[in-house]
Amino acid sequence: MPANQxxxxxxxxxxxxxxxxxxxxxxxxxxxQDGQVLVRHHYLSLDPYMxxxxxxxxxYTAPQPLxxxxxxxxxxxxxxxxxxxxxxxxxxxxMGGWQLYSVVNADEPGALRKVDxxxxxxxxxxxxVGMPGVTAWYGLVKIIEPKAGETMVVSAATGAVGSAFAALxxxxxCRTVGIAGGPDKCRYAVxxxxxxxxxxxxLHQDAASLSKALKEACPDGIDGYxxxxxxxxxxxxxxxxxxxxxxxxxxxxxxxxxxxxxxxCPALILTxxxxxxxxxxxxxxxxxxxxxxxxxxxxxxxxxxPRESVAEGLEAAPEAFLGLLKGKNFGKQxxxxx
Amino acid sequence: MPANQxxxxxxxxxxxxxxxxxxxxxxxxxxxQDGQVLVRHHYLSLDPYMxxxxxxxxxYTAPQPLxxxxxxxxxxxxxxxxxxxxxxxxxxxxMGGWQLYSVVNADEPGALRKVDxxxxxxxxxxxxVGMPGVTAWYGLVKIIEPKAGETMVVSAATGAVGSAFAALxxxxxCRTVGIAGGPDKCRYAVxxxxxxxxxxxxLHQDAASLSKALKEACPDGIDGYxxxxxxxxxxxxxxxxxxxxxxxxxxxxxxxxxxxxxxxCPALILTxxxxxxxxxxxxxxxxxxxxxxxxxxxxxxxxxxPRESVAEGLEAAPEAFLGLLKGKNFGKQxxxxx
Numbered sequence: 150m151p152a153n154q155x156x157x158x159x160x161x162x163x164x165x166x167x168x169x170x171x172x173x174x175x176x177x178x179x180x181x182q183d184g185q186v187l188v189r190h191h192y193l194s195l196d197p198y199m200x201x202x203x204x205x206x207x208x209y210t211a212p213q214p215l216x217x218x219x220x221x222x223x224x225x226x227x228x229x230x231x232x233x234x235x236x237x238x239x240x241x242x243x244m245g246g247w248q249l250y251s252v253v254n255a256d257e258p259g260a261l262r263k264v265d266x267x268x269x270x271x272x273x274x275x276x277x278v279g280m281p282g283v284t285a286w287y288g289l290v291k292i293i294e295p296k297a298g299e300t301m302v303v304s305a306a307t308g309a310v311g312s313a314f315a316a317l318x319x320x321x322x323c324r325t326v327g328i329a330g331g332p333d334k335c336r337y338a339v340x341x342x343x344x345x346x347x348x349x350x351x352l353h354q355d356a357a358s359l360s361k362a363l364k365e366a367c368p369d370g371i372d373g374y375x376x377x378x379x380x381x382x383x384x385x386x387x388x389x390x391x392x393x394x395x396x397x398x399x400x401x402x403x404x405x406x407x408x409x410x411x412x413x414c415p416a417l418i419l420t421x422x423x424x425x426x427x428x429x430x431x432x433x434x435x436x437x438x439x440x441x442x443x444x445x446x447x448x449x450x451x452x453x454x455p456r457e458s459v460a461e462g463l464e465a466a467p468e469a470f471l472g473l474l475k476g477k478n479f480g481k482q483x484x485x486x487x
Numbered sequence: 488m489p490a491n492q493x494x495x496x497x498x499x500x501x502x503x504x505x506x507x508x509x510x511x512x513x514x515x516x517x518x519x520q521d522g523q524v525l526v527r528h529h530y531l532s533l534d535p536y537m538x539x540x541x542x543x544x545x546x547y548t549a550p551q552p553l554x555x556x557x558x559x560x561x562x563x564x565x566x567x568x569x570x571x572x573x574x575x576x577x578x579x580x581x582m583g584g585w586q587l588y589s590v591v592n593a594d595e596p597g598a599l600r601k602v603d604x605x606x607x608x609x610x611x612x613x614x615x616v617g618m619p620g621v622t623a624w625y626g627l628v629k630i631i632e633p634k635a636g637e638t639m640v641v642s643a644a645t646g647a648v649g650s651a652f653a654a655l656x657x658x659x660x661c662r663t664v665g666i667a668g669g670p671d672k673c674r675y676a677v678x679x680x681x682x683x684x685x686x687x688x689x690l691h692q693d694a695a696s697l698s699k700a701l702k703e704a705c706p707d708g709i710d711g712y713x714x715x716x717x718x719x720x721x722x723x724x725x726x727x728x729x730x731x732x733x734x735x736x737x738x739x740x741x742x743x744x745x746x747x748x749x750x751x752c753p754a755l756i757l758t759x760x761x762x763x764x765x766x767x768x769x770x771x772x773x774x775x776x777x778x779x780x781x782x783x784x785x786x787x788x789x790x791x792x793p794r795e796s797v798a799e800g801l802e803a804a805p806e807a808f809l810g811l812l813k814g815k816n817f818g819k820q821x822x823x824x825x
Binding site: 201379383398399400401409410411412413414415416418419420421422423424425426427428429432 | 539717721736737738739747748749750751752753754756757758759760761762763764765766767770
């Protein structure tokens with residue numbers, strides 16, 4: 150059996166996550182049982198939700214157990230199969246974790262999915278045509294329920310979720326405004342991702358200043374907001390929301406290190422009659438086929454051209470992940486493993 | 488024409504509202520024009536939303552203009568009519584304001600509604616079978632959407648909205664828990680209003696302590712919360728919400744004096760996948776007939792026996808209103824004018 154390399158969660162962060170929370174180990178992949186397949190990973194996906202799993206606090210899912218392989222989405226190729234459902238050479242997407250190979254029980258529903266790489270590059274199944282894309286779709290279509298002519302705003306605009314959100318919102322005839330960090334990302338959002346405007350939050354010291362910039366970029370107010378960040382950005386958006394606005398809460402990365410992150414003026418939820426709703430896309434598997442179909446179509450026609458930030462080799466995963474938490478990535482953060 | 492007495496808003500509160508914000512004046516009621524009726528008010532309703540209108544800040548409605556009669560719901564009797572739609576002696580509910588008489592354009596949609604006092608006392612049309620009752624109905628039925636066996640919580644539990652909420656939630660097979668101020672209100676909530684439990688928030692110095700009491704009163708967590716208060720109470724409820732819980736935001740009386748009232752941990756909206764939605768019942772007139780029918784039925788059968796706190800005479804209105812903002816009322820706050 151081939152030699153595997155794995156990153157385990159060795160210890161939990163005290164405050165900010167650090168590289169020494171992870172531990173690299175070598176192991177042999179075990180022999181396959183009936184119904185199992187061996188997958189060689191081509192790409193590992195790094196996503197903000199992983200930070201939540203590293204902590205032991207009450208959250209929506211069980212924490213990542215210590216001493217086990219860090220969880221994570223992967224795309225790769227079947228190299229050995231004892232399942233009639235998969236053949237060596239099949240391209241697959243699954244939750245293989247931070248390692249070079251994974252052994253998967255192929256009969257477990259949703260464990261492994263064959264994908265077609267004739268029109269969509271394999272790595273995109275971890276981003277625009279994968280979990281992040283479906284996340285954008287669910288928040289926009291099922292929570293925000295946009296109407297043509299409305300104004301949509303998304304934070305972390307050039308990330309995997311934000312770029313899919315822009316393409317989906319533009320396809321519905323909405324004015325689409327991003328919030329991102331730095332002039333390069335903002336320029337890219339407008340020139341490449343189709344945003345009508347993008348605000349650099351790093352130019353603003355406080356919520357009042359950012360809110361003023363939002364007012365200029367959204368002259369008709371904000372009808373839908375897709376929240377990836379929380380903290381000051383949410384404080385800045387809230388006063389700009391129109392009556393009956395909808396906020397889909399997908400992430401609050403600003404608070405992942407345990408910093409207190411209060412909402413300054415929740416009374417605006419009442420005075421503007423807002424709907425604020427949190428969600429986790431893996432709890433809504435029924436909408437994935439419809440969402441993936443639209444996203445694959447947007448990619449195939451070139452409407453959605455997601456950017457990727459690719460780290461080379463499994464050893465690079467921890468630093469790439471810590472950078473992602475600080476917004477150092479530019480587009481979907483991947484680790485290339487082959 | 489009869490002599491009228493009126494309370495005008497004389498000046499806006501700087502912080503806490505005070506009696507000198509209001510000014511009592513005498514006047515003659517003007518002669519009726521075609522289509523107008525003269526109503527003698529029997530009861531004036533005092534409600535927390537009035538505090539919001541006294542300020543000049545951006546809110547969901549225009550502020551109460553200075554120098555004009557304070558707005559407010561009233562029930563009374565038609566004493567003179569130049570409208571074919573109303574006869575002297577008709578019992579009516581309307582928005583007559585803080586005064587003894589009002590002249591109403593009877594053809595204006597929704598301006599005046601005839602009511603039947605054979606099974607429902609006239610004053611109830613300002614409470615359980617009026618705007619507060621419909622408010623409870625909308626939040627429960629349209630936002631929280633309760634299922635039998637779920638746990639519902641309401642703050643300001645013995646008020647007009649809270650007592651209607653309890654009857655409506657119990658009718659749907661829910662465990663119903665109140666939050667109120669003081670042992671008398673809590674005992675009354677359980678013994679007379681049908682709450683399964685009621686927590687005295689005055690026994691708790693902080694959100695953590697109140698949250699612990701909620702955990703004991705709601706052993707299966709909270710599925711629906713109707714918010715009248717905000718501040719510490721909302722901070723205490725949020726960690727007790729079950730996954731996919733719903734919060735109807737009707738009022739945030741704790742912040743009406745302009746005190747900053749942050750929400751300590753908005754990330755719980757994400758981790759518990761909550762829906763938090765603000766609403767104003769007068770924007771949903773389509774549901775009033777259905778809601779009023781159910782509420783009148785609950786009153787007629789004795790299931791809903793709302794308590795009233797009655798101040799005597801128009802001069803008593805300012806002190807009664809300021810007491811209401813501090814929770815000094817016990818049940819629906821009215822001013823008897825006849």
